[in-house]
Amino acid sequence: MPTYTFPGxxxxxxxIAAVVRQAAQDAGLDSxxxxxxxxxxxxxxxxxxxxxxxxxxxxxIECTLELDEKGLIIILLDHGQPFDPTHVKKPxxxxxxxxxxxxxxxLYIMQQWMDEVSFxxxxxANILIMHKHRRETK
Amino acid sequence: MEIVHTPFKHCDVVKVxxxxxxxxAPKFAEALNAITEEGRYRIVLDLxxxxxxxxxxxxxxxxxxxxxxxYNRGELVLAAVPANIKSTLELAGFNILFKFFDTVLAAVxxx
Numbered sequence: 001m002p003t004y005t006f007p008g009x010x011x012x013x014x015x016i017a018a019v020v021r022q023a024a025q026d027a028g029l030d031s032x033x034x035x036x037x038x039x040x041x042x043x044x045x046x047x048x049x050x051x052x053x054x055x056x057x058x059x060x061i062e063c064t065l066e067l068d069e070k071g072l073i074i075i076l077l078d079h080g081q082p083f084d085p086t087h088v089k090k091p092x093x094x095x096x097x098x099x100x101x102x103x104x105x106x107l108y109i110m111q112q113w114m115d116e117v118s119f120x121x122x123x124x125a126n127i128l129i130m131h132k133h134r135r136e137t138k
Numbered sequence: 139m140e141i142v143h144t145p146f147k148h149c150d151v152v153k154v155x156x157x158x159x160x161x162x163a164p165k166f167a168e169a170l171n172a173i174t175e176e177g178r179y180r181i182v183l184d185l186x187x188x189x190x191x192x193x194x195x196x197x198x199x200x201x202x203x204x205x206x207x208x209y210n211r212g213e214l215v216l217a218a219v220p221a222n223i224k225s226t227l228e229l230a231g232f233n234i235l236f237k238f239f240d241t242v243l244a245a246v247x248x249x
Contacts, residue, residue, distance in 0.1 A: 010161035017157075017190070035222045042192045046160040093231025097204060105193035105230060112229055 003064040008049045008078070009056045013042055016063060020074065023065040027072035028134050036113040037072060037132050043106035044076055044128055052080025052126055071115075071133040082121045141169045149180035149249040151242060155187040158195030167198045170214075174205050179212025182245040186218035196230050203235060213237070217245035 004019055006012040020041045024034040045061055053059045062077040091101040091108055111117050116131035139156035150173050158166050173181060181202070199214065206212045215237040219227065227233070239245035 010159070013159045013161055014157065032222075032225070035225070038190070039192065039226060042159055042190075046192060046194060049160070093229065094234065095231070097200070097207065097235050100200060100231075100235070102197065102200075105196060109193060109226070109229060 001064060001066045003062055006045075006061045006063065007057070008053050008059045008061050008080075010046070010049060012061070013045060016045055016061070017042060019063065020065070023067075023074075024072055024132065027067045027132075029071060029132060030135060033071075033132055033135070037074070037130075040110040040114050040117075040130060040132075041074060041076070043109050044130070047083075047106050048076065048078045048080060048126070052078045052083055054081070071131065074130045074132075076126075076128040076130075078126050079124060080126060083119060083126050085119050139165065141166065143169065143173070145178075146246060149182055149246060150178055151182045151184055151246065153184040153187065157190040158188065158198070159190065159192045160194040163192075163194035163198050166195060167201070170198065170202045174202065179206040180249045181206060181212070181214045182217050182239075182242060182249075183214060184217050184242045184245075185220065185223055186242075188220065188223055191223050191226055193230070196226070196232070199232070200235070215239060215245050215248055217242045 006016055017038050021034055021038050024037040048061055049056055059079050064075040066073040085107060088104050088107050091104040114130045115133045118129045120127040139158060139162040142153040144151045152169060203214045206214050217239045218241055219238055
């Protein structure tokens, strides 16, 4: 189960995407699911940089990828500020333009598109675990 | 990410190739803002060669749409949207905020 360490900078996102796309394909996910995983991980990593660290270049993102019998598990670890997802208001996609919320969309996409999303804070690290299942196991 | 801007008489076509993510969203915003700052508010976004968009890109689109639609002076429309991109836009409720066209030609014809 490989663990990659990426600098917490936005220019890491493209590399992270390539690694995650490959793992998702190896897990037997279909192309829609691969894109969903790529997007969810991008959103999570962008949030780590913006919110956990507060800016680029302040810490690393550790990404562990595992295959299990259902599909792909992605574990992201950072050493930034503890994140509590219950503090993020869920945005409403049905709102008209003027009332549309600016924030919360990254988390929203992750929770809609991944089968399991859980946040943990242990020993000074945020640990985000996401699962994406192959369609046949549903 | 590459951006190609083609101005027409009645609207501007902006073609975006590659990825719109937190790294490239500022450059994307700059390109669109350069058009609206010229007082031009009818924009066709050609997404045929866009391979990825994150919520950072969605934020830019919302901001530009708000600017374009103010005082009913124009709007930003989306053309030739690939299936993956469309899935993100639909998840975020963009189908009620933007017009979608299958081709750039049809989108330009909208204006």
